[in-house]
Amino acid sequence: MSFKSEQHRPLLLRGPSPGLRFLLLCVVSALMMVLDHQQNHTRTLRAALSVATYPLQVLVNLPYATGVWISESLGSRETLLEENARLRSQVLNQQFQVQKLEALQAENNRLREMMRSAAEVAERILVAEIRAVDMDPYRHRLIINKGSSDGVYDGQAILDAYGLVGQVTSAEPLSSRAILITDPSHATPVEINRNGIRTVALGSGDPAALLLPFLPNSTDIQVGDLLVTSGLGGHFPPGYPVGVVDEVLRDPGQNFATVHARPSAQLDRGRQVLLVWFGTPRASQEPAEPEPEP
Amino acid sequence: MRVPPWQFWLSLGPALTLALLPLPSWLSAWNPDWVALVVIFWTLNYPGRTGVGAAWCAGLLLDVMDGSLLGAHALAMTVVGYMTVKLYLRIRVFPLSQQSLAVAMMLGLYHFVLFWVQGIVGGPAPGLDRGLAIVLGALTWIPLQAALKSLWPRILKD
Numbered sequence: 001m002s003f004k005s006e007q008h009r010p011l012l013l014r015g016p017s018p019g020l021r022f023l024l025l026c027v028v029s030a031l032m033m034v035l036d037h038q039q040n041h042t043r044t045l046r047a048a049l050s051v052a053t054y055p056l057q058v059l060v061n062l063p064y065a066t067g068v069w070i071s072e073s074l075g076s077r078e079t080l081l082e083e084n085a086r087l088r089s090q091v092l093n094q095q096f097q098v099q100k101l102e103a104l105q106a107e108n109n110r111l112r113e114m115m116r117s118a119a120e121v122a123e124r125i126l127v128a129e130i131r132a133v134d135m136d137p138y139r140h141r142l143i144i145n146k147g148s149s150d151g152v153y154d155g156q157a158i159l160d161a162y163g164l165v166g167q168v169t170s171a172e173p174l175s176s177r178a179i180l181i182t183d184p185s186h187a188t189p190v191e192i193n194r195n196g197i198r199t200v201a202l203g204s205g206d207p208a209a210l211l212l213p214f215l216p217n218s219t220d221i222q223v224g225d226l227l228v229t230s231g232l233g234g235h236f237p238p239g240y241p242v243g244v245v246d247e248v249l250r251d252p253g254q255n256f257a258t259v260h261a262r263p264s265a266q267l268d269r270g271r272q273v274l275l276v277w278f279g280t281p282r283a284s285q286e287p288a289e290p291e292p293e294p
Numbered sequence: 295m296r297v298p299p300w301q302f303w304l305s306l307g308p309a310l311t312l313a314l315l316p317l318p319s320w321l322s323a324w325n326p327d328w329v330a331l332v333v334i335f336w337t338l339n340y341p342g343r344t345g346v347g348a349a350w351c352a353g354l355l356l357d358v359m360d361g362s363l364l365g366a367h368a369l370a371m372t373v374v375g376y377m378t379v380k381l382y383l384r385i386r387v388f389p390l391s392q393q394s395l396a397v398a399m400m401l402g403l404y405h406f407v408l409f410w411v412q413g414i415v416g417g418p419a420p421g422l423d424r425g426l427a428i429v430l431g432a433l434t435w436i437p438l439q440a441a442l443k444s445l446w447p448r449i450l451k452d
């Protein structure tokens with residue numbers, strides 16, 4: 001090491017000792033963690049910082065976006081034509097189904113009116129793109145590219161084409177954070193579509209499994225049963241698929257059956273999710289679901 | 295005034311990008327802690343201007359972008375920065391193989407602080423696959439420091 005560069009890189013450090021800075025910054029970090037853990041105390045700070053780091057988030061997404069752009073612009077004419085034909089037939093098919101759906105909905109409304117029950121509130125959806133997936137294998141979180149400026153609110157339900165994905169935990173101005181239904185700290189109020197038994201599906205930490213630990217051995221549940229949202233927590237719109245039961249173990253020595261379900265949504269695939277508005281938005285609610293009654 | 299050189303911030307960009315790359319979960323356990331490696335590199339090679347404060351800033355950025363508890367990565371990164379500042383004279387003269395061992399220790403410390411914070415907050419206990427990130431991080435250190443040194447040979451000349 002030359003002495004010329006000592007101005008820039010002194011052999012021995014001067015100024016306030018690193019120990020002092022270290023202690024100070026540790027205290028600041030600890031303070032921030034406490035405030036953040038008590039929820040919402042650091043909202044403004046987080047929002048400001050997330051706006052500041054938005055360009056970096058875009059940068060993170062850039063490799064994927066470029067890949068898509070390249071493959072789209074280099075796609076040959078035949079592939080495009082083929083895709084076009086496929087999409088056209090798909091649209092036709094879906095239009096046909098939508099027509100059927102409209103007829104069914106009208107019929108449903110008539111029947112409901114006959115039964116004098118309240119009609120379902122129309123749901124509004126918005127397509128959002130996934131910006132980032134939490135790198136931590138033990139926490140299943142997403143960052144999506146729609147935020148409070150698009151009307152996203154805390155606790156809002158997120159779906160994909162196949163089922164329930166999760167809910168928004170914090171809506172920031174330009175993006176939002178969401179928790180997946182398979183996060184170990186998440187619970188979803190569900191019911192069995194076949195017979196209407198209500199229970200709660202807990203996240204397992206495995207993107208391909210949900211746990212249903214609160215079902216007694218005598219419960220009528222079978223492999224292949226579809227679980228749908230019951231809408232009881234007030235966070236999720238009722239009637240959307242959550243998962244399919246793929247394992248039921250009844251141990252006579254235990255009070256509760258061991259039931260596993262596979263999430264219907266493609267949690268580890270896809271880039272787009274749907275944000276759903278139903279009824280009146282609850283402005284600020286705890287993201288946690290109420291504890292189930294066993 | 296100890297302000298990290300602009301090269302520090304410039305190398306932090308790709309590091310954050312790599313750290314936050316959306317990967318399938320089995321692969322993300324293998325993703326080395328790029329931000330920590332870059333912080334260690336600059337603290338080791340430019341201790342006059344990068345150190346505890348720069349490490350804290352990098353950790354906070356990671357917290358904000360990753361959506362983890364605000365301050366968790368900042369705290370872990372501060373610990374790593376402090377240890378590097380304390381030991382940089384020794385680590386710098388190590389041969390490369392021992393240097394990457396020292397880096398592995400730093401990364402271990404980093405993960406320990408993160409586990410600790412997660413435990414206090416009440417997260418689930420993580421498994422052993424974090425060890426993969428540490429081992430891979432120590433291996434990544436060798437090409438990473440060579441690449442960064444060849445990028446800016448002038449300010450990093452020994």
